Amino acid sequence: xxxxxxxxxxxxxxxxxxxxxxxxxxxxxxxxxxxxxxxxxxxxxxxxxxxxxxxxxxxxxxxxxxxxxxxxxxxxxxxxxxxxxxxxxxxxxxxxxxxxxxxxxxxxxxxxxxxxxxxxxxxxxxxxxxxxxxxxxxxxxxxxxxxxxxxxxxxxxxxxxxxxxxxxxxxxxxxxxxxxxxxxxxxxxxxxxxxxxxxxxxxxxxxxxxxxxxxxxxxxxxxxxxxxxxxxxxxxxxxxxxxxxxxxxxxxxxxxxxxxxxxxxxxxxxxxxxxxxxx
Numbered sequence: 001x002x003x004x005x006x007x008x009x010x011x012x013x014x015x016x017x018x019x020x021x022x023x024x025x026x027x028x029x030x031x032x033x034x035x036x037x038x039x040x041x042x043x044x045x046x047x048x049x050x051x052x053x054x055x056x057x058x059x060x061x062x063x064x065x066x067x068x069x070x071x072x073x074x075x076x077x078x079x080x081x082x083x084x085x086x087x088x089x090x091x092x093x094x095x096x097x098x099x100x101x102x103x104x105x106x107x108x109x110x111x112x113x114x115x116x117x118x119x120x121x122x123x124x125x126x127x128x129x130x131x132x133x134x135x136x137x138x139x140x141x142x143x144x145x146x147x148x149x150x151x152x153x154x155x156x157x158x159x160x161x162x163x164x165x166x167x168x169x170x171x172x173x174x175x176x177x178x179x180x181x182x183x184x185x186x187x188x189x190x191x192x193x194x195x196x197x198x199x200x201x202x203x204x205x206x207x208x209x210x211x212x213x214x215x216x217x218x219x220x221x222x223x224x225x226x227x228x229x230x231x232x233x234x235x236x237x238x239x240x241x242x243x244x245x246x247x248x249x250x251x252x253x254x255x256x257x258x259x260x261x262x263x264x265x266x267x268x269x270x271x272x273x274x275x276x277x278x279x
Contacts, residue, residue, distance in 0.1 A: 015233070024236065059110055092127060119146060167218065176272065193222060
């Protein structure tokens with residue numbers, strides 16, 4: 001049986017940008033922290049090159065600004081460039097005008113640095129929820145064609161529990177949700193971030209195979225460069241936040257490599273182009 005083409009994505013941000021630490025680290029203080037994302041991205045590029053796989057890198061504008069050659073190296077390796085906004089702010093904390101300016105600033109920078117069209121967007125912390133669906137209209141107005149910001153499950157920080165689980169059209173955009181699986185009637189995230197780090201690899205492999213073979217759909221894997229960096233500085237933050245962030249960092253690189261061995265991946269645009277989904 002021919003392997004299903006799945007989506008591989010990387011959210012290019014550093015350890016001190018994450019929403020779990022937002023109450024402990026102010027944006028104004030970011031320059032005080034050691035920037036480690038560039039070295040981690042180089043490791044990711046080497047891994048992807050070894051397996052001859054292409055991915056979509058959703059790059060934070062702040063990172064692009066501080067590491068001006070990084071986005072170009074990613075694009076030069078044949079990967080797709082997506083926008084992750086500029087300052088990694090939860091959309092609920094922004095007005096529509098602030099959101100538009102944040103996205104526009106980051107996208108303009110990425111286009112200038114790479115010479116590549118930037119048509120894909122992912123919100124920080126998947127923060128397009130029922131309260132912030134207005135953001136999709138702004139993305140379409142700004143020229144984006146693909147979004148991957150709506151997590152179709154319940155979570156304390158994000159999610160629309162009844163959103164479609166698979167690639168669909170919404171507000172004129174392709175919407176490609178992170179992968180979930182149904183377990184005992186509940187949607188569970190399976191192929192990215194903390195879900196990928198927390199669950200045993202055999203469960204992740206089973207879940208992606210189920211999505212591909214039983215449901216006939218492409219899966220999406222997402223992760224962050226800081227998730228393959230177990231040596232990163234430890235942040236003084238609430239216990240729940242530290243558990244979410246630091247659990248199984250030392251295992252993540254190996255899990256990603258096993259995924260590249262077991263499944264077939266490409267960019268989000270490639271998979272959307274092969275889709276016949278409609279509104």
